[in-house]
Amino acid sequence: MIYYLHMLTDWFSPLRVFQYITFRAICAAATAFILSLALAPPLIARLRKMKYLQVQRKEEAPALHALHGIKKDTPTMGGLLIVGTVTVSTLLWAVPGNVLVGLTLATMLAMCAIGFRDDYAKITRCRSKGLSAFQKLVWQAAWSLVVVVFLLAVPETRESARRLMVPFVKFPVIVDMGWLGTTIFIVIVIVSASNAVNLTDGLDGLAIGCTSTVSLTYLVMAYVSGHAVFANYLQVPFVAGSGELAVFCGALLGASLGFLWYNCHPAVVFMGDTGSLAIGGAIAMVAIAINQELTLVIVGGVFVVEALSVIIQVISFQWRGKRVFAMAPLHHHFELKRWSETQVTIRFWILAIVCALMGMATLKLR
Numbered sequence: 593m594i595y596y597l598h599m600l601t602d603w604f605s606p607l608r609v610f611q612y613i614t615f616r617a618i619c620a621a622a623t624a625f626i627l628s629l630a631l632a633p634p635l636i637a638r639l640r641k642m643k644y645l646q647v648q649r650k651e652e653a654p655a656l657h658a659l660h661g662i663k664k665d666t667p668t669m670g671g672l673l674i675v676g677t678v679t680v681s682t683l684l685w686a687v688p689g690n691v692l693v694g695l696t697l698a699t700m701l702a703m704c705a706i707g708f709r710d711d712y713a714k715i716t717r718c719r720s721k722g723l724s725a726f727q728k729l730v731w732q733a734a735w736s737l738v739v740v741v742f743l744l745a746v747p748e749t750r751e752s753a754r755r756l757m758v759p760f761v762k763f764p765v766i767v768d769m770g771w772l773g774t775t776i777f778i779v780i781v782i783v784s785a786s787n788a789v790n791l792t793d794g795l796d797g798l799a800i801g802c803t804s805t806v807s808l809t810y811l812v813m814a815y816v817s818g819h820a821v822f823a824n825y826l827q828v829p830f831v832a833g834s835g836e837l838a839v840f841c842g843a844l845l846g847a848s849l850g851f852l853w854y855n856c857h858p859a860v861v862f863m864g865d866t867g868s869l870a871i872g873g874a875i876a877m878v879a880i881a882i883n884q885e886l887t888l889v890i891v892g893g894v895f896v897v898e899a900l901s902v903i904i905q906v907i908s909f910q911w912r913g914k915r916v917f918a919m920a921p922l923h924h925h926f927e928l929k930r931w932s933e934t935q936v937t938i939r940f941w942i943l944a945i946v947c948a949l950m951g952m953a954t955l956k957l958r
Contacts, residue, residue, distance in 0.1 A: 594619075594684055613818070616685040617811060617838045621846035624681040628850020632673055636854065636861045639667035646862055647714050666859060669711050671867020674800075674847045675704045678874075681843035690836045691748055695739065696877040697840070702735040703786055703873030707865035722865070732786055732873075736779040739877070743778070744771060749881075752831050753778070757883045759890060759954040762827045781885050782876045788895035789872030790865055791902055791921045796857035798923060798937045802894045802944040803871050804848040809891045809948040810878050811841035816955060817882035826955050829883040837878050844874065857934055891951030894944045898922050 594610060601608045609615045639645075646666045679697060686693045706728060713722030723731075743753035754774050756766040769777060793799035816822045818835020854861050863871075872895070879888045889896050898921045905920035917925040926936045 593688060613815060613835045613838050617815070617842035619842075620681045620685040620839045621842040621849075623684060624677040624843045624846030625850040626846075627677040627680060628673060628847055629853060631677065632670075632850070632854050632861065635670070635673050636667050639669055639861070644669050644711075644715055663859070663862075666862055668715075668862040668864040669708065669866045670851065670855070670861035671704060671707060671863040671865070671870055673861075674844075674851050674863060674867045675700060675870050677847040677850065678840070678843045681846065682840045685843070686836050686839040690833055691746060692831075692834055692881045693836050693840055695742060696837060696874055696881065699735065699739060699782070699877040700870045700874035702738075703732065704866055704870035706731045706735075707790075707867065707869035710869075711864040711866050728787075728869075729783060732783045732869075733779050735873075736782040737775065739782065739880075740775045740778050743880075744774065748832060752829060752883055753880070755829070755883065757829055757886065759887050759951075760957050762958045764829075777885070778880055781880060781888070782873055784899070785876035785879075785888060785892070785895070786869045786872035788892065788899040789875070790868040792895050792898040792923070793863060793868040794921060795923050795927075795933050795937050796859040797852055797855050798940055799868055799871070800848050800852050800855050800863065801937065801941045802892070803875075804845055804852070805941075805944045805948040806875055806892050806895075807841050807845040807848060809951050810875065810882075810884075811838045811845065812952065813884055813887070813955065814838040814841055814878060814882050817884070827958050828955060831882055834882045837881055840874075841878060844871070857937065887951055887954055890954065891948055893947030893950075894940050901925070 594616075644667055646663055646668045678700065682693060682697060706723075710722035710728060740753075743749045754768045754770070755764040756769055756777070758765045766773075789799055789803070792802060813828075814837035815835055816826060816828060817831050818833060818838070820830055823830035851861075851863065851867075855863065875892065876885075876888065879885045901917055901922035902920045904916050908914055908916045918928040919925050923936050923940065927933065931939075
């Protein structure tokens, strides 16, 4: 909405800055950060009063409970703060009516609803399992199908949604994946990214810190993708209107830093599935919108490795009866190897920064 202030430049020329995506992305980040700092204390108090507190895995994982038992009474569902501040900031600073921004916000809210339902079930049942894995996958896939139908139905996104880009390659590897290939691909991207962030959210500040680096990277990528000159120079897919997603990524970056203020060790609030599923879905949607889906494997390398560690652990135990890691996801493995929680978190942050830089390099190395 604030974007329209640039129309008053004849009256006050400095207002022209509101038409620039870079300026509005910075403002969106600042707005989300300030809102997070201001709204977190009353939200945390409200969550505590309603007894929306973390449920520990005492029977399922006694070794983990020994390390994290002290976190039992920490409020959860803090993801509501992230989703709320991102939504408000984006609506304030992005151009109204942008199709890609609207779909990304909708995806974030849909995944947030799934996560909220899961968290609520855990709290009411007083156990660490809420929705079953199958139920979550069904709901995530269902929304992903809605996204596919929308992308293929809207003329502005129909062509870009069907093509498959690969990092370090200038031209589409597949120009048209067809409706079936597109559907399968997009469903996999959204469901995988959403659950990967969810699996990473196990230590204070871990997932939200990694989210910050991914958000900043995709802010740059979205801006380049929506800028015809830059996209042509770097030979990346130009997607009209995708530049506004930089504003969304800015809001997500600001909200992440604001949430990290309260989620750093020792955390006073957890995001829960309410936040992690929403963040993963939103990042996946940005990647899909700008044809940088596979780059997410590099940029979100920490998320990918965390998810792979769980897959490897499950397959190994079912087929060989042996575990590869002391515990999965991977961050718990290192905890049981006597790394402190702070060491694991900061070292994973470092890896996330390295992955982000590698992902950024794909813009030039083609």
